[in-house]
Amino acid sequence: MKTILEYQEEFKKQRITPLNLLEDCLKNIDPSLNAYITVTEDLAKKGLGKNVEGKLKGIPIAIKDNINIKGIPTSCASNVLKGFISTFSATVIERIEKNGGIFIGKTNLDEFGMGSSTERSYYGPTKNPFDLTKVPGGSSGGSAAAVACGSAIISLGSDTGGSVRQPASYCGLVGLKPTYGRVSRYGLVAFGSSLDQIGIIGRNAEDVGVLLEVIAGYDPKDSTSSEKEIDDYSNLNTIPKDIKIGIPEEYFKQIDPEVHSSVIKIKKTLEKEGISFKSVSLPTTNYIIPTYQVISYAEASSNLARYDGVRYGLRKEGEDFHDTIRKSRDEGFLPEVKRRILIGSFVLSSEAIAEYYERADLIRRLITQEFNKVLKEVDCLLTPATPTPAFPIGERTDDPIRMHVPDRMTAGANLAGLPAVVAPAGMIGKLPIGYQLIGKPFDEKKLLSVVRLVEKIAPFKGFLKEVKDG
Amino acid sequence: MAEYKTTIGIEVHAQLKTDTKLFCGCPVSFGDEANSNVCSVCLGLPGVLPALNKKAVELAIKAGLTLNCEIHEKSIFARKNYFYPDLPKGYQITQYRFPIATGGRILVEGKEIRIKRVHLEEESAKSIHEENRSLIDYNRSGIPLIEIVTEPDINSPDMAVAYLKILQKILQSQSISGAVMARAEFRCEPNISVSKEEGKLGTRTEVKNLNSFKAVTKSLSSEVKRQIEILESGGSITQATIHYSEETGKTWEARTKEESSDYRYFPEPDLPPLVVDKEWIEEIRSSIGELPTERKEKYIELGLTAEDAKIISNSPGSSRLFEEILKIIGDPVEISKWILRDYMSLGQPDISAENFAEMIKMVADGEISRNAGAEVLKEMVESKKTPEQIVKEKNLIQISDSTTLEKVLLEVFEECPGELNRLKEGEKKLIGFFVGQVMKKTKGKADPKEVSRLISEYEKKY
Numbered sequence: 022m023k024t025i026l027e028y029q030e031e032f033k034k035q036r037i038t039p040l041n042l043l044e045d046c047l048k049n050i051d052p053s054l055n056a057y058i059t060v061t062e063d064l065a066k067k068g069l070g071k072n073v074e075g076k077l078k079g080i081p082i083a084i085k086d087n088i089n090i091k092g093i094p095t096s097c098a099s100n101v102l103k104g105f106i107s108t109f110s111a112t113v114i115e116r117i118e119k120n121g122g123i124f125i126g127k128t129n130l131d132e133f134g135m136g137s138s139t140e141r142s143y144y145g146p147t148k149n150p151f152d153l154t155k156v157p158g159g160s161s162g163g164s165a166a167a168v169a170c171g172s173a174i175i176s177l178g179s180d181t182g183g184s185v186r187q188p189a190s191y192c193g194l195v196g197l198k199p200t201y202g203r204v205s206r207y208g209l210v211a212f213g214s215s216l217d218q219i220g221i222i223g224r225n226a227e228d229v230g231v232l233l234e235v236i237a238g239y240d241p242k243d244s245t246s247s248e249k250e251i252d253d254y255s256n257l258n259t260i261p262k263d264i265k266i267g268i269p270e271e272y273f274k275q276i277d278p279e280v281h282s283s284v285i286k287i288k289k290t291l292e293k294e295g296i297s298f299k300s301v302s303l304p305t306t307n308y309i310i311p312t313y314q315v316i317s318y319a320e321a322s323s324n325l326a327r328y329d330g331v332r333y334g335l336r337k338e339g340e341d342f343h344d345t346i347r348k349s350r351d352e353g354f355l356p357e358v359k360r361r362i363l364i365g366s367f368v369l370s371s372e373a374i375a376e377y378y379e380r381a382d383l384i385r386r387l388i389t390q391e392f393n394k395v396l397k398e399v400d401c402l403l404t405p406a407t408p409t410p411a412f413p414i415g416e417r418t419d420d421p422i423r424m425h426v427p428d429r430m431t432a433g434a435n436l437a438g439l440p441a442v443v444a445p446a447g448m449i450g451k452l453p454i455g456y457q458l459i460g461k462p463f464d465e466k467k468l469l470s471v472v473r474l475v476e477k478i479a480p481f482k483g484f485l486k487e488v489k490d491g
Numbered sequence: 492m493a494e495y496k497t498t499i500g501i502e503v504h505a506q507l508k509t510d511t512k513l514f515c516g517c518p519v520s521f522g523d524e525a526n527s528n529v530c531s532v533c534l535g536l537p538g539v540l541p542a543l544n545k546k547a548v549e550l551a552i553k554a555g556l557t558l559n560c561e562i563h564e565k566s567i568f569a570r571k572n573y574f575y576p577d578l579p580k581g582y583q584i585t586q587y588r589f590p591i592a593t594g595g596r597i598l599v600e601g602k603e604i605r606i607k608r609v610h611l612e613e614e615s616a617k618s619i620h621e622e623n624r625s626l627i628d629y630n631r632s633g634i635p636l637i638e639i640v641t642e643p644d645i646n647s648p649d650m651a652v653a654y655l656k657i658l659q660k661i662l663q664s665q666s667i668s669g670a671v672m673a674r675a676e677f678r679c680e681p682n683i684s685v686s687k688e689e690g691k692l693g694t695r696t697e698v699k700n701l702n703s704f705k706a707v708t709k710s711l712s713s714e715v716k717r718q719i720e721i722l723e724s725g726g727s728i729t730q731a732t733i734h735y736s737e738e739t740g741k742t743w744e745a746r747t748k749e750e751s752s753d754y755r756y757f758p759e760p761d762l763p764p765l766v767v768d769k770e771w772i773e774e775i776r777s778s779i780g781e782l783p784t785e786r787k788e789k790y791i792e793l794g795l796t797a798e799d800a801k802i803i804s805n806s807p808g809s810s811r812l813f814e815e816i817l818k819i820i821g822d823p824v825e826i827s828k829w830i831l832r833d834y835m836s837l838g839q840p841d842i843s844a845e846n847f848a849e850m851i852k853m854v855a856d857g858e859i860s861r862n863a864g865a866e867v868l869k870e871m872v873e874s875k876k877t878p879e880q881i882v883k884e885k886n887l888i889q890i891s892d893s894t895t896l897e898k899v900l901l902e903v904f905e906e907c908p909g910e911l912n913r914l915k916e917g918e919k920k921l922i923g924f925f926v927g928q929v930m931k932k933t934k935g936k937a938d939p940k941e942v943s944r945l946i947s948e949y950e951k952k953y
Contacts, residue, residue: 088538107538208538244763326572331579369755371753374755
């Protein structure tokens, strides 16, 4: 199992060629997993042909199919975008291309990122590589499965309420949701714009740092991106000894006891390394899911209004414009997306906005204040990544409330705009589970350094299918 | 039906004079081939984000300042959600609860009209309806607009038009907007109500699709009549959109079905709050030229009549010249007369204020006559010579020497014995006749004041 930097060494020494690596990855694409909506072999080979030097030279990267690559379909796993081909590339895609990275395919997701299982895709569910009867998590389940099965070295996902971290946890990977504004959203198809952030799913902290270094930083095309300088995220060798980590008690309630003990094991391992811990409390934790639902649904109802069949995508002719739009949207969206659009429209309606949207916005501020207050006392927070390991396919598809349960661990970081990383904490049976670190704004390097430290002292080998090195 | 009081408020949408659109780099133009000035952002493709045009913000601030508004250092963009084929994102980015400017006022015919708010927003695309199909031109999609909203301070259709004309002039003179109505750069939506009860407003209707000032006057007058007729016959007004037909000059109520739309406004998450610092606002303030209405008030204070002040203040060239000459020689009333009677009738040509001032001074000092002054002015425009040179060349020096003038006067007396006798008998109006005769004989060079003084002396002797 090589890191991205190790592959660069191998290429230099000509022990492997980028083409060998790409071919290995292509071989590892497992159709039974349904991780990809579009495999972009030609695009990847064309990318190799350009022979661009850089940190990501020749590294096959999988891209969630809600991030635009020029000339390639962007489906968002929705029938409403049938036949739509991107006319431009996302800023992250351009930055990866400039650094020599290549794109192996567009990965499956819950339609428009709305889900926690990658079951709600027009293109069918993605399966967990560790157990084909289980979900890979979602909504970036395709991006997680693609890396876990060795068909991509690393991948991009998007995280609105945990959509990068929860699948990383279910698939035994490192998943990072950067600080809101750290990575440009330009070219990411919006779900909940104030919560969305492009994230990374990789096999180790260093790889994630390498890719973050490439994609992070100010973008004039995204007014919400930060002008703050980026860090050398791939340099994780300084061991963070003097840091203090908070344990928020609310995150250890209502969780699987084995998840609980695995995360506590991580805590004990770090304590041995001299890192100190402190119990802290975040009483607003119980409000995270409803607050997240109201805000993300409200924004989604507006963000998805553009899919009207007028300019692109699916169009079903009706009697007049309003009828055409009704029919196109009715056939275009799956039930969960419709449910969220309806609720989102309701919470913004003049009779409900004060009770729902405005109240949620207020509670969001309280949640943010509470995080920031606690993060003055400690450097970051340690929590479980998910309350349980991956659940069975089909178990929660008819139960939106239960489907949202994992968000309780992850959506707080989205509401508060904080960086958070998930990494392997162990196995329960044959299923991996993860721990989560939530940090101060722009503290990605510190979070990744802690993950790196855990990797060094408690390496979780044997999780992944080995990529055959040619 | 004089007992009804009319109340009008107006929303104006003005297109800002920028090179590019509000949230993308597409050029703003008029009359280009359909869908030639479009990109992924103004077409609202999946994944795009808006990036605010700074020039548009500057012009919106400028508009706010010229309308005496308070400029808010922090304003917030919002989404107005509704479905329409010409609205590519399914929402319009506008400002709702926190506009960039509020609380302004302008004077219209001596009455203060309060400006409720000025806010920034994006234009929608243009639908073109053909017999069997509708086409959409997205060239207009995303063009920057400001919406200017008055309080209900306007009391008649004529005042509404007067307000619109002043507003249009301000936007044009400050280069905020081309404000050409025929190009949809300046559009107005008046709302109107009538009421008998003092201090109580009636139910208002909103008049749409007005493409000229004439249409504004006619539609509002027609709407006043329509509302009064309904009330007089015992009916009541329903809050509705009113359409106006240019052909019949009549207004009618549109179907009220779509009126209850709920726009579900909420803060635009893709744009952080718009923060403008005080320094920038002050910089923009100092770039604003004086407004015609402000100049007019100033000229009235200097002693000009309201009419004269209005004419000069409305012409930026004449105003500038007036003020420059004023700095050199003072005497605003005299300068205004020269500008109104002589300079403007020459078509307001380029002229040196120093030379103009010197000419006025020569007349005032009695060196040349007023008529000669007018001649000098004409010559100055044509030859660019100084008044001194012209006066010398044309021998226009005024004769003020009493011995010379007395000689001419005596000659006139001899030629007109009849008139002289009537003068002697006390017929005062003949003084003017003799002054005229002397002017004639001297080809206008005689100093009329000195001549009439001499005549009066003669008169006393007899």
